Amino acid sequence: MAKVTVTINGERRNVDVPPEMPILWVLRDVLGLTGAKFGCGMALCGSCTVLLDGEAIRSCVKPISSAAGKALVTIEGLSEDGSHPLQVAWRELNVPQCGYCKPGQIMNAAALLARNPSPTDAEIDEAQQANLCRCGTYPRIREAIRMAAGQAAVSRGGGS
Amino acid sequence: MTGVPVPPLAAGLAANAVTRRAFIRTTAAAGGGLMLGVSTAWGDRGDVGPALAEVSSVAPEASFSPNVFVHLHTSGEVEIVVARSEMGQGVRTTLSAVIADEMEADLSRVSVVQAPGDPAFGDQNTGGSQSVRNHFQRLREAGAVARRMLEQAAADEWGVPAQECAGRNHEVRHEPTGRVLGYGDLAEAAGNLAVPEDVALKTPDEFRYIGRPIDGVDNLDMTTGAAVYGADVRLPGMVYAAVARCPVVGGSARSYQPEEALAVPGVIQVVELPAGPTPPGFAALGGVAVVAENTWAAFEGRDALRVDWEYGPNETHNSASYRDELQEAVRAPGRAARSEGDVDAALGAAAQTHSAEYYVPYLGHASMEPPACVASVTAEGCEIWAPVQDPQTARNLAAEMLERPEESVTFHVTLLGGAFGRKSKPDFVLEAVSISQQIGRPVNLTWTREDDLRHDFYHALSVQRIEAALDGSGRATGWLHRTAFPSISATFEANVDRPSDGELGLGCTTVPFDILNLRCEACPAPAHTRIGWLRSVSNIHHGFAVGAFADELAALAGRDPKEYLLELIGPRRVIDIWEEDENAYGADKNTLPYDTGRLSRVVDVVAREAGWGRPLPTGRGLGIAAHYCFVTYVGTVAEVSVTDGALTVHRIDTAVDCGLVVNPDRVRAQLEGAVVFGLSLALHGDITMKDGRVEQRNFHDYPILRIREAPEIHVHIVESDEPPTGVGEPGVPPVAPAVANAVFAATGQRIRELPIDLTAT
Numbered sequence: 001m002a003k004v005t006v007t008i009n010g011e012r013r014n015v016d017v018p019p020e021m022p023i024l025w026v027l028r029d030v031l032g033l034t035g036a037k038f039g040c041g042m043a044l045c046g047s048c049t050v051l052l053d054g055e056a057i058r059s060c061v062k063p064i065s066s067a068a069g070k071a072l073v074t075i076e077g078l079s080e081d082g083s084h085p086l087q088v089a090w091r092e093l094n095v096p097q098c099g100y101c102k103p104g105q106i107m108n109a110a111a112l113l114a115r116n117p118s119p120t121d122a123e124i125d126e127a128q129q130a131n132l133c134r135c136g137t138y139p140r141i142r143e144a145i146r147m148a149a150g151q152a153a154v155s156r157g158g159g160s
Numbered sequence: 161m162t163g164v165p166v167p168p169l170a171a172g173l174a175a176n177a178v179t180r181r182a183f184i185r186t187t188a189a190a191g192g193g194l195m196l197g198v199s200t201a202w203g204d205r206g207d208v209g210p211a212l213a214e215v216s217s218v219a220p221e222a223s224f225s226p227n228v229f230v231h232l233h234t235s236g237e238v239e240i241v242v243a244r245s246e247m248g249q250g251v252r253t254t255l256s257a258v259i260a261d262e263m264e265a266d267l268s269r270v271s272v273v274q275a276p277g278d279p280a281f282g283d284q285n286t287g288g289s290q291s292v293r294n295h296f297q298r299l300r301e302a303g304a305v306a307r308r309m310l311e312q313a314a315a316d317e318w319g320v321p322a323q324e325c326a327g328r329n330h331e332v333r334h335e336p337t338g339r340v341l342g343y344g345d346l347a348e349a350a351g352n353l354a355v356p357e358d359v360a361l362k363t364p365d366e367f368r369y370i371g372r373p374i375d376g377v378d379n380l381d382m383t384t385g386a387a388v389y390g391a392d393v394r395l396p397g398m399v400y401a402a403v404a405r406c407p408v409v410g411g412s413a414r415s416y417q418p419e420e421a422l423a424v425p426g427v428i429q430v431v432e433l434p435a436g437p438t439p440p441g442f443a444a445l446g447g448v449a450v451v452a453e454n455t456w457a458a459f460e461g462r463d464a465l466r467v468d469w470e471y472g473p474n475e476t477h478n479s480a481s482y483r484d485e486l487q488e489a490v491r492a493p494g495r496a497a498r499s500e501g502d503v504d505a506a507l508g509a510a511a512q513t514h515s516a517e518y519y520v521p522y523l524g525h526a527s528m529e530p531p532a533c534v535a536s537v538t539a540e541g542c543e544i545w546a547p548v549q550d551p552q553t554a555r556n557l558a559a560e561m562l563e564r565p566e567e568s569v570t571f572h573v574t575l576l577g578g579a580f581g582r583k584s585k586p587d588f589v590l591e592a593v594s595i596s597q598q599i600g601r602p603v604n605l606t607w608t609r610e611d612d613l614r615h616d617f618y619h620a621l622s623v624q625r626i627e628a629a630l631d632g633s634g635r636a637t638g639w640l641h642r643t644a645f646p647s648i649s650a651t652f653e654a655n656v657d658r659p660s661d662g663e664l665g666l667g668c669t670t671v672p673f674d675i676l677n678l679r680c681e682a683c684p685a686p687a688h689t690r691i692g693w694l695r696s697v698s699n700i701h702h703g704f705a706v707g708a709f710a711d712e713l714a715a716l717a718g719r720d721p722k723e724y725l726l727e728l729i730g731p732r733r734v735i736d737i738w739e740e741d742e743n744a745y746g747a748d749k750n751t752l753p754y755d756t757g758r759l760s761r762v763v764d765v766v767a768r769e770a771g772w773g774r775p776l777p778t779g780r781g782l783g784i785a786a787h788y789c790f791v792t793y794v795g796t797v798a799e800v801s802v803t804d805g806a807l808t809v810h811r812i813d814t815a816v817d818c819g820l821v822v823n824p825d826r827v828r829a830q831l832e833g834a835v836v837f838g839l840s841l842a843l844h845g846d847i848t849m850k851d852g853r854v855e856q857r858n859f860h861d862y863p864i865l866r867i868r869e870a871p872e873i874h875v876h877i878v879e880s881d882e883p884p885t886g887v888g889e890p891g892v893p894p895v896a897p898a899v900a901n902a903v904f905a906a907t908g909q910r911i912r913e914l915p916i917d918l919t920a921t
Contacts, residue, residue: 001425018426021454021456022456024456025454025455025456028391028455029400029454030454033385034385034388034391034392034394035384035385035386037389037528037529037577038391038606039529039530039609040609040858041459041608041609041858042609042858042859042860044609044858044859044860045528045609045859047528074385075383075384075385076385076386078384079384081384082380082383087383090379090382090383091375091379091380091383094373094376094379094825094826094829096376096378096379096382096383097248097249097578097829097830097833098247098527098528098529098575098576098577098578098579099248099381099382099387100389100527100528100529100575100577100578102382102383103385106383125867125868126868128867129866129867129868131867132528132859132864133528133836133867134526134528134580134840134864135248135528135578135833135836136832136834136836136837136865136870137829138865138867138870139832139870139872139873140829141867142867
């Protein structure tokens with residue numbers, strides 16, 4: 001066991017856990033922040049995505065020691081009240097189906113927009129390639145990121 | 161051209177007065193106000209039984225089975241209890257909106273409460289694409305009754321005739337004078353009124369929410385991390401667990417050494433779970449559980465555990481040789497499940513015959529949320545939180561395992577992080593209950609992705625053979641379809657050696673083609689693993705084979721695939737292969753007949769919208785397929801290209817006729833999702849078994865579609881006045897054959913097995 005000091009959603013926390021314990025389980029099972037989800041344990045699905053010093057990481061494989069002295073932001077800390085442009089766009093376009101991948105998708109997209117405020121469609125796809133959605137909300141994820149980036153929303157496909 | 165004339169269809173949406181009110185009664189509302197219980201029990205189509213009809217409109221009655229409650233508080237807030245499981249289909253949003261619409265309640269003042277698993281709520285088994293189609297009418301009636309009672313309460317207050325009072329947007333207005341009273345102010349008085357004998361439903365032009373965009377009720381929670389799924393429940397004193405299970409179904413732990421697991425920091429205890437039965441059913445598989453202070457320690461402890469397994473008879477199962485076995489099976493006659501005319505004579509007399517064999521592998525569900533459950537068993541009772549599609553069955557089996565009365569088990573249904581049929585099987589719930597009982601503490605059990613892929617209830621591996629007789633002009637005169645795959649029934653019953661007629665009714669015997677001589681046969685395929693329902697079930701492989709073979713026949717006839725498909729479907733008629741009044745999807749075949757005209761229409765619509773026949777560059781192609789299932793009609797066009805052997809799906813158009821559309825945005829979302837789901841299985845899905853063990857581990861070797869592969873998707877909803885039908889599943893089956901047919905159009909290469917591999921010979 002080792003004491004690790006880490007800033008989580010703006011708050012300094014000391015956690016007393018094995019240093020190799022993945023960040024995801026520290027968040028979920030030690031600190032009770034259950035927004036980040038477990039989906040694969042191998043950095044393959046992105047459900048566990050959180051921000052570490054602004055960078056999107058797969059918290060299921062990153063040890064808590066790698067966050068020592070750094071700042072973590074989870075979906076619970078992205079905004080006070082769900083008002084981040086991505087969260088708003090996700091609701092506006094009714095993106096969620098089961099919703100399970102959404103914390104990871106949104107945090108991943110938040111890192112994208114922070115470093116690239118107006119991504120191209122190809123850049124959106126490249127970034128979100130890390131995040132799986134079994135319900136198949138991909139077309140709306142693209143559109144929501146475009147919307148949050150302040151780009152004109154493209155119609156969700158034709159329809160008669 | 162012959163065919164049964166299409167009868168006039170049920171006028172389900174007319175503003176007809178409804179006189180049967182006995183299934184609605186008021187109940188005592190905690191905190192006052194108006195509370196209505198509504199029976200929408202599955203299978204109960206409005207004929208209220210004598211016992212139910214005698215129920216007083218106010219007295220509590222044990223035999224009454226409401227599954228939705230409307231509670232209007234005196235504050236004006238409305239709570240609607242939804243008893244169906246939310247797994248991404250939007251059922252909490254859609255069902256509550258239906259009630260609110262007829263009630264003229266303001267949706268922004270409605271909150272949705274998830275019902276616990278309890279037979280008091282009627283049927284809660286969420287599957288078969290039926291939540292809207294089987295509940296729509298009664299929920300409307302429930303809302304209309306509530307509105308009528310509020311109007312009556314206002315009329316009484318003002319001393320005016322009720323006909324002069326109209327409920328609109330959360331208030332009742334006295335039309336001649338313009339006086340208004342809010343719903344909250346009327347709640348108490350309305351709650352004291354008798355349930356009216358008859359009410360008028362709205363006409364479609366009066367709908368406020370039905371047919372319009374509705375915001376998802378869980379959107380805020382889902383975008384802020386507040387949504388609670390199976391593993392998100394936190395209880396005082398709760399510990400975490402992982403289970404080591406035998407890699408082969410039917411095996412058990414001979415012995416185990418817990419020492420190394422117990423040495424892992426955070427591990428508290430190791431307990432054995434008794435071996436499951438044969439056939440496996442819904443039971444826990446058995447194994448060894450590691451209990452720890454957190455999930456990670458439980459995983460690490462489980463990895464350190466040494467278990468000596470007795471593998472049992474399925475250790476010899478290999479999916480590759482099983483495929484060969486089924487291939488042999490479909491080359492010999494099977495048991496006929498549908499037979500018309502004389503296929504053998506037709507094949508003998510044909511100008512030309514053509515046959516092809518199709519293969520679809522085992523498939524896993526791989527919902528993003530792996531199975532997870534929180535259970536707390538105490539001396540007094542048992543409380544369970546789990547993402548399940550069928551909470552009553554899970555609760556029953558938990559009570560049975562604990563040898564306690566069902567009433568002692570409280571079952572909370574969390575949100576389901578995807579399910580697709582996997583979470584209708586509660587084996588993981590039973591594991592958690594057993595662990596909690598043994599350790600005397602609340603436990604949070606999480607399956608890893610490896611657990612999920614290796615201990616699934618798989619979509620059946622299948623081989624099919626279709627042979628057709630063609631006349632000189634390329635018209636089909638005979639159709640012989642043989643299908644071999646292990647039956648879902650084999651998961652529950654011994655000695656089941658081939659698919660059931662019910663499973664053939666999912667896309668094989670329901671072939672929509674107008675062919676005089678036709679036979680469908682079930683061939684032997686004993687099961688060696690747990691087989692289960694996966695989104696659209698046997699329609700997946702039957703839809704693939706039928707859709708791909710139709711395209712082969714078009715090519716042989718030298719015809720345009722869409723025109724040939726329409727000719728195969730033939731003139732508008734009703735197909736009736738069901739002996740009972742109910743079709744395979746639990747719908748009344750007389751009010752909702754299988755109408756080939758509706759199938760032809762979606763073919764026409766999707767072809768038009770996708771620009772069928774437009775010129776395309778070399779290496780690009782369009783493919784088309786259409787399928788009927790869950791009482792819904794879907795036509796799909798895929799546009800693909802093949803460049804240097806690499807397949808790209810550029811665009812999918814899908815047209816759906818699902819009757820009246822209650823929540824168009826969710827219909828679109830389900831169809832979009834079905835396209836992605838269908839592409840995952842068309843391009844990637846492949847569970848293989850060697851020595852009884854699943855060879856895949858995680859998303860690197862069981863890939864599902866990623867965003868870059870997701871094509872442009874266009875959903876076309878065909879307007880219809882028919883009653884609403886299934887939406888969650890019907891979009892899946894036509895995707896794979898449409899893509900396969902597009903590959904042929906682009907390259908001339910025939911695709912007869914999934915996942916599509918262009919390098920396969």
